[in-house]
Amino acid sequence: MPPEQNNTCGDEIPCSTDSLQMLAEAGRSSHESEFFNPIPPGYVRGRHKYMAVLGTVMSGLGKGIFSSSLAKLLKDKRLRVAPIKMEGYLNIDSGTLNPYRHGEVFVLDDGMETDMDLGTYERMLDQDLTADNFTTSGQIFRRVLDKERHGGYLGRDVQMIPHVTGEVKYALRELAMKQNADVVFIEVGGTVGDYENGFYIEALRELAFEEGEKSVCFVALTYIIEPHSLGEQKSKAAQLGLKKVMEAGIQPHIVACRAHTEVKETAMEKIAMFSNVPKRRVFSMHDRESIYTIPDAMREAGLDSQVLTILDLHDRVDQGFEDRSRDRWHVFVNKLQSKRKFTARVAITGKYAKIRDAYASIDKALEHCGAHLSVELDTRWVDTTQMDPAKVTGVLEGFDAVIVPGGFGVRGTEGKIACVRYCRENALPYLGICLGFQIAVIEFARNVCGMQEASSTEFNAGTPHPVIDILPEQKKIEGLGGNMRLGGKDVLLTPGTLASFLFDSARTVRGRFRHRYEVDPRFIETLEQHGMVFSGRHPQQPIMQILELPHRDHPFFIGGQFHPELTSRPLRPQPMFMGLVAAAIRHAHPDVPAGEISDRWLPPVKKPTLQTSPA
Ligand code: GLN
DSSP: OOGGGGTTOOTTSOGGGOHHHHHHHHHHTOSSSSOOOOOOTTOOTTTSEEEEEEEOSOSOSOHHHHHHHHHHHHHTTTOOEEEEEEEOSSSSSSTTSOHHHHOOOEEOTTSOEEOTHHHHHHHHHTOOOOGGGEEEHHHHHHHHHHHHHTTTTTTSOOOIIIIIHHHHHHHHHHHHHHTTOSEEEEEESSOTTOSTTHHHHHHHHHHHHHHOTTSEEEEEEEEOBOOTTTOSOBOHHHHHHHHHHHHTTOOOSEEEEEESSOOOHHHHHHHHHHHTOOGGGEEEEEOOSOGGGHHHHHHHHTHHHHHHHHTTOGGGOOHHHHHHHHHHHHHHHHHHHSOOSEEEEEEEEOTTTTOGGGGHHHHHHHHHHHHHTTEEEEEEEEOOSSOOGGGHHHHHTTOSEEEEOOOOSSTTHHHHHHHHHHHHHTTOOEEEETHHHHHHHHHHHHHTSOOTTOEETTTOTTOSOEEEEEOHHHHHHTTSSOOOEEEEEEEEEOTTSHHHHHTTTOSEEEEEEEESEEEOGGGHHHHHHTTOEEEEEOSSSOOEEEEEOOTTTOSSEEEESSOGGGGOBTTBOOHHHHHHHHHHHHHHOTTSOTTSSOGGGSOOOOSSOOOOOOO
16 A cells, blocks of 8 residues: 555544554565554545444344444435445355244345345445445355465464454455445444454454544444333443443444333433443434334434544535435335325235245335335235145135245245136236246146146156246256355346336346246247236346236236345335235225326226136
């Protein structure tokens, strides 16, 4: 690093002991120095600031929601933000985690399979993230071990400090540079004191020392207990949690107190006293009805302005931009909070039906659409594993729309096929997602094309009609691990179709994929001859990516081989979900005059109109 780039610090930063230059050189050349701290070439100290959010007392405090809301407030001021979730576990990514234990696997555009918190960041910030915004202990260790095998540390014993912590700091600085961030938001998984994240916390302490004053802001998120039997707030657990942070050599700048109800003055005073944090920097972050109101609540409490002061960022704020961003956000929050004009019932099938987190993004996508279309959605999760296909009418009667979401394995699939059949035959709005897209193909092949034993080779390897089969590109790498088609891909839309209507006549759109199986191209012609329309395709290969039934046959029947829920954002709800929800409103309120329900999302009705229910 050229020396002049290092002198960017102000008076209060200890430039005399300018460790960064020393560290950079040591990292590059010397194996004798105690420092081993490679710095990305061209890194300019002072350019990038860091917000580190640490949890104490217990997990599940909503660090991701806190961090993303605060990041949004800064982004709204036209600061560039780059969040990163640092997971303690050793898995390289979240791809192999059971959604039942860990929540949904969130796929990024570049194909990285991450924790569901990345979904929270993407939605809150309306920003696509990359693999650089997510790391696990496994990734960090892998990098260190790979380097060791390639002679990267010759002569040295490789240690947690400085080598592993050095790799963490490198990843953070590299992220800051790559995404040209004014502020990197670092969320460390777990709580302070866990074995798993100890080296992350040490790395952050080192980072703060090296970057100098006004460069790293630590927020300790804690929890104020309010035992029923006492009926008052108790701050001792929070104090002990904060002590843990200080034991790690970190003095928090801000304490955010999670609590069920607003945190009382007395509790805040104690927290301030025992953590050396002035009371103006201790905030009550009590439960709210909607997470979308948190940015405003933070702003009203002055949290954003404290952060700007701590990180010396007031000069980078664009006030006009902030006013406009806030106005747009308020339109959405007002819709979210206002009384809805309509009600509709949506059934979602799934074997993880009891666990909402397993389908968090679907829940969010419906929430976005419900607000925009002014409908109160009553969402029910229908477990198809025990379902008798003959009793499907009893299960789905009274619903206004059905979603068959993504999934793996054969359990519950016959029940899902029965649900799709019911939707197709009873003009019930349907959205199939990934597995739900494939199920729609199987159902159509069986019950419309007459291939009674049609199936996916995922469920029945010996089926005579493998309408869904393993992707040719996946066949080659079967058994090698990591064999899914992942990430954002272009989808070419057919003009004049429902898909094209929903996507505003766009020629191509982007969908996020995570699958191994696809429509076997040998069956496409038969399926089309019987009336199935493949309205979204891979631009070059015969990979079917959106299917639909024409409007003359069904009011709304669509499926995506990708996951539309992953790209729904509060201010830009996903079009296929918008179409489904609009169709659900129409189904629930058939007498409401045309025009009352947003026309934008209801496909124009051509004569002859809907097929009537056979029942
Ligand atoms: N199991 C199917 C496949 O691998 C669907 C995957 C999914 O729904 N994400 O293709």
